[in-house]
Amino acid sequence: MPTLAEVAEKAGVSIATVSKVLSNTPYFTEETRRKVMLAVDELGYLPNLAARALSSGKTHLIGVVFPYVYEGIFTDPLVQYILEGVEAECNERGYNILLSTPRLSPDGPDENYRRLLRSSYLDGIVALDNVPLSSVLLPTLRKNTPAVAIGYGDHPNFVRSDDLQGSTALMEHVIGLGHRQIGILTVDESLHYSIQMRHLGLQQVAEGAGLNYARLPKYDRGDFSIASGMRGALALLEQQNNLTALVCINDRMALGAIQQVQNMGLKVPDDISIVGYDDILSAQLFSPQLTTIDQRAPELGHRAARMLFALLNNENPDSVVIPTQLCVRESSAPPNTSR
Amino acid sequence: MPTLAEVAEKAGVSIATVSKVLSNTPYFTEETRRKVMLAVDELGYLPNLAARALSSGKTHLIGVVFPYVYEGIFTDPLVQYILEGVEAECNERGYNILLSTPRLSPDGPDENYRRLLRSSYLDGIVALDNVPLSSVLLPTLRKNTPAVAIGYGDHPNFVRSDDLQGSTALMEHVIGLGHRQIGILTVDESLHYSIQMRHLGLQQVAEGAGLNYARLPKYDRGDFSIASGMRGALALLEQQNNLTALVCINDRMALGAIQQVQNMGLKVPDDISIVGYDDILSAQLFSPQLTTIDQRAPELGHRAARMLFALLNNENPDSVVIPTQLCVRESSAPPNTSR
DNA sequence: GTATAATAGTTAAACGCTTAACTACTATTT
DNA sequence: AAATAGTAGTTAAGCGTTTAACTATTATAC
Numbered sequence: 224m225p226t227l228a229e230v231a232e233k234a235g236v237s238i239a240t241v242s243k244v245l246s247n248t249p250y251f252t253e254e255t256r257r258k259v260m261l262a263v264d265e266l267g268y269l270p271n272l273a274a275r276a277l278s279s280g281k282t283h284l285i286g287v288v289f290p291y292v293y294e295g296i297f298t299d300p301l302v303q304y305i306l307e308g309v310e311a312e313c314n315e316r317g318y319n320i321l322l323s324t325p326r327l328s329p330d331g332p333d334e335n336y337r338r339l340l341r342s343s344y345l346d347g348i349v350a351l352d353n354v355p356l357s358s359v360l361l362p363t364l365r366k367n368t369p370a371v372a373i374g375y376g377d378h379p380n381f382v383r384s385d386d387l388q389g390s391t392a393l394m395e396h397v398i399g400l401g402h403r404q405i406g407i408l409t410v411d412e413s414l415h416y417s418i419q420m421r422h423l424g425l426q427q428v429a430e431g432a433g434l435n436y437a438r439l440p441k442y443d444r445g446d447f448s449i450a451s452g453m454r455g456a457l458a459l460l461e462q463q464n465n466l467t468a469l470v471c472i473n474d475r476m477a478l479g480a481i482q483q484v485q486n487m488g489l490k491v492p493d494d495i496s497i498v499g500y501d502d503i504l505s506a507q508l509f510s511p512q513l514t515t516i517d518q519r520a521p522e523l524g525h526r527a528a529r530m531l532f533a534l535l536n537n538e539n540p541d542s543v544v545i546p547t548q549l550c551v552r553e554s555s556a557p558p559n560t561s562r
Numbered sequence: 563m564p565t566l567a568e569v570a571e572k573a574g575v576s577i578a579t580v581s582k583v584l585s586n587t588p589y590f591t592e593e594t595r596r597k598v599m600l601a602v603d604e605l606g607y608l609p610n611l612a613a614r615a616l617s618s619g620k621t622h623l624i625g626v627v628f629p630y631v632y633e634g635i636f637t638d639p640l641v642q643y644i645l646e647g648v649e650a651e652c653n654e655r656g657y658n659i660l661l662s663t664p665r666l667s668p669d670g671p672d673e674n675y676r677r678l679l680r681s682s683y684l685d686g687i688v689a690l691d692n693v694p695l696s697s698v699l700l701p702t703l704r705k706n707t708p709a710v711a712i713g714y715g716d717h718p719n720f721v722r723s724d725d726l727q728g729s730t731a732l733m734e735h736v737i738g739l740g741h742r743q744i745g746i747l748t749v750d751e752s753l754h755y756s757i758q759m760r761h762l763g764l765q766q767v768a769e770g771a772g773l774n775y776a777r778l779p780k781y782d783r784g785d786f787s788i789a790s791g792m793r794g795a796l797a798l799l800e801q802q803n804n805l806t807a808l809v810c811i812n813d814r815m816a817l818g819a820i821q822q823v824q825n826m827g828l829k830v831p832d833d834i835s836i837v838g839y840d841d842i843l844s845a846q847l848f849s850p851q852l853t854t855i856d857q858r859a860p861e862l863g864h865r866a867a868r869m870l871f872a873l874l875n876n877e878n879p880d881s882v883v884i885p886t887q888l889c890v891r892e893s894s895a896p897p898n899t900s901r
Numbered sequence: 902g903t904a905t906a907a908t909a910g911t912t913a914a915a916c917g918c919t920t921a922a923c924t925a926c927t928a929t930t931t
Numbered sequence: 932a933a934a935t936a937g938t939a940g941t942t943a944a945g946c947g948t949t950t951a952a953c954t955a956t957t958a959t960a961c
Contacts, residue, residue, distance in 0.1 A: 224682065224705070226917055237941050242919060250938055272681040273615035274917035277946050282612065284660070291653075297645045298843070303636045310636070310663055317674050321623070322659040324649055335656050342611040343563060343947095366563070449847070478847055504637070505844040508788070508817055565947055576911050581949060589908050613947035616916050682917095 225266040234262035288350035308524020352376025369534040375416030389547035390424025402468040409472035452479025467558035474499035492556035511553035573601035627689035647863020691715025708873040714755030728886035729763025741807040748811040791818025806897035813838035831895035850892035
């Protein structure tokens, strides 16, 4: 690979001149600029990014961090959409994405990740930070790396979906339809801040309607999977067979629940309403189409990236809470009073 | 951030000694090693990756390249599974992933990407290379960057799914059920090598069964989307209403086709069989469950990454063709002779 | 008892770029 | 006419590592 020195020699100028011409510094004649560019073209010169990074302290590399808290994180629609959004913003600005998926433990993220964070290799970081187990962003604060958290991690710059508003809207929809015998399918909330917020929304609305939330039939040993949705629906209906609605903490569990109750000979929504959260692709394809909450995940990625670039620009962007959208489809209806 | 020099001073040895101790070179006393490690711990030293990259020429960064040929590539299940597989292998070895999504044009990939490739910033590259429009790997050959292609791009090291075998199995299944009035829903094959191979498999089996493949009703203006599957099914059935089977080039179009024929009052598979290709998540959730081909995409990612590490290790790995698996589910059945 | 090999460390060059500090010349102001 | 400001380019230091080449000491062989 040709270096600046070779370009400089070919163009008959100094190394510094070439460097400055390439970075568009003023004070050069058209003639010099032309000579340099010609030499660059002829040699096919491209800057060595490592050298540039060492010298300038800028890598044009953005770390995008998804803690690896369960198998197959890239098949998580939230992760996909965030990536989509961040990629678009970075591409537009000529930044590259370094994808990092640290393994978490109570002691914090793994060694490799900590090394990366403090290696001066990343100009900035966007991290999905929703896991109480350990924050992936704590170390950035110490080193003053610009960073944006997506979620509820304790960080000055964040973007998050309004889980409270979303779950409130979802529960209001269910209760507004007239349901009172409601089962909840969820996961261990200690794993996820956003899940805690969703629970809070469900609880507030339930109690506003005079229901004792703590007493509602609840299955909380799910793991977001379809299979666990099936198990959960089975468990709840065996426990109390007059339930008229199941509220699920995510779409995949809701889809599992629908399959399970259909297998048991019940009709959705005639015999039982089932609602989810996320609005994944399958939610619209499934029959019946799933009533759910669209959390506008691509927007999370876009906003987080734009916020990060504002930080890199020494601006002072405001944190953002993005409202969700209730999608009423076929899987929810008023309770069947004849049952 | 502390540097080697500071560690060296604190430990009372030279910079070179610290560097060598850290990279586990032999010939040091236990005493020296201990002193160095102590200083490293006390200062919280972490190597500057840019400096290391410049000096050693190794970045421990693997480029993972997905050409951005359509909106929302990260929601493509093939991309997800490949990423999943590559990530697992890289994480195990302490390598990081640089995610690159070049925009393609007939002149080749975009400027940014070409710059990246030749910047000495990547130790190796795994690229999804299936688009005849332009190869994303051509430039790597010139620079001797170790690279593995996933797909049919013209490259000495590749991993690919056996699309010919997969489409052969799919068509044999349909014809084996007794179908002869078969419609094809597909996309413009000039866009994708793998699609060309799938067509070839369909054609060979069809002609082996005495059908004139060129004469089969065909809709080839799809774009992989559900919506285009609906349009395609409508177009074919309007053209010829005695079709007993639709073979779709991917699952999303198949799901669209099923919805469309159901809207038209037909039953799947009683009135018409519909099969897809890919085995996406929704394929198993949809009702009826979709008969399709599982191309074992995660395996593609794993194998490609392992192949790349073999190259980095100066070994000479063989290219791989991975067989697919036919998944027979509910959406296909023998033709209804009463129609 | 000397040559050879192994061990334990140091010195200094190199990687390729950016940029502060400097020189030299020309144009403008007072 | 001298001082100042603007333009056009060069010199050289510095970024933080790695590593070849070197020195010095100790152990082993014959």
